Amino acid sequence: MKIKNLSVSFVIIMAAWLLLNWSFKAEIIVVGLVLSLLLSLLFCSKCQLFSEIKLTPKAFFYTLIYIFVFLIELIKANIDVTKRILSPTLPINPGVVKVETTLNSKMARLILANSITLTPGTFTIEIHENALYIHWIDVKYSDVNQATEILVRKFETYLKEIYD
Amino acid sequence: MSPDIFKEGFRMEIIQYLGGALLIMxxxxxxxxxxxxxxxxxxxxxxxxxxxxxxxxxxxxFLGIGLLSIENWSESNWIGRVIILIIFIIITNPVSSHILMRAAYVMKIPFTKDTKVDKLKEDIDNKVLEEPKDE
Incomplete structure (x- = not known):
């Protein structure tokens, strides 16, 4: 899996270089290629970070969908939080609920936890094995299965396609 | 992107207004x-x-600043940096807040009285998992 690690980190560093320079002259691209090759060899020849990503067209397609879904959820989260903050009665109903995930890869779990943190009224406090403990600003279901259905499912279906 | 597209003044103006609106939002x-x-x-x-x-x-x-900085589309290099900033914020902001929240929980700062359930406490009491510790 070393090749996969190297190539993914190479692509990420190269993309960052191009975005920083925002010019596509030959010398800049050549310097970028050399630098990203060196950096990915130096720092990512032993790391395990990207070894769980599937590099298929389908996974790429689902990554795009995931980003789209995530942005919509982020905007929904903000409208929701704004409503709660500005309403005079302060309608909150907080609590800590437990949800369960079926994802195995560490990276996918990290992304899941981060996405939950940025979506409406939910915030990951702790992860233990398959369980995520989530602070929910408006507890609708305290039962594990129902909470999982409403909080985790929308992200998990996409993440499953991207990671093993 | 050819620079000719944005030479007309009114398109520039639309971008400026869009940037301003994003900044205000x-x-x-x-x-x-x-x-x-x-x-x-x-x-x-x-x-x-x-x-x-x-x-x-x-x-x-950041998006607003990026759009406002565009004067000549082909030479403006702020928008790429702004995209990188946004990616870093999306990655790091939840992590740092999660650390704050978890630290508050470890220090046993009390919940408000309206709090309905605390499954984490129930599971610690039932010995499903160990109490989170200061690391």
Whole structure:
């Protein structure tokens, strides 16, 4: 899996270089290629970070969908939080609920936890094995299965396609 | 992108207005986040409002700055840096707030009285998992 690690980190560093320079002259691209090759060899020849990503067209397609879904959820989260903050009665109903995930890869779990943190009224406090403990600003279901259905499912279906 | 597309003045103006609008929306978002920090009853809800609204506020403000900085499309190199900033904010903001929240939980800062359930405490009491410790 070393090749996969190297190539993914190479692509990420190269993309960052191009975005920083925002010019596509030959010398800049050549310097970028050399630098990203060196950096990915130096720092990512032993790391395990990207070894769980599937590099298929389908996974790429689902990554795009995931980003789209995530942005919509982020905007929904903000409208929701704004409503709660500005309403005079302060309608909150907080609590800590437990949800369960079926994802195995560490990276996918990290992304899941981060996405939950940025979506409406939910915030990951702790992860233990398959369980995520989530602070929910408006507890609708305290039962594990129902909470999982409403909080985790929308992200998990996409993440499953991207990671093993 | 050919620079000719944006040579007409009114297109430039539209981009400027769009940037300004995004900047205002971002500032409003940050304002709401700070109102939320004052109004919410306990530390957990405060972290919640602080994270979400400030993430979107920062994203919108950066996008606005990026659009306002465009004078000549082919030479402007701010927009790429702004995209990198946004990616870093989306990755790091939830992590740092999660650390704050978890630290508050480890220090046993009390929840507000309205809190309905605390499954984490139940599971610690039932010995499903160990109590989270200061690491």
């Amino acid at each position: 971002g500032s409003l978002s940050l304002l709401i986040a700070s109102i939320g920090l004052i109004r919410m009853p306990d530390v957990y809800n405060r972290v919640q409002t602080g994270t979400k609204a400030s993430t979107l506020g920062a994203i919108l403000s």
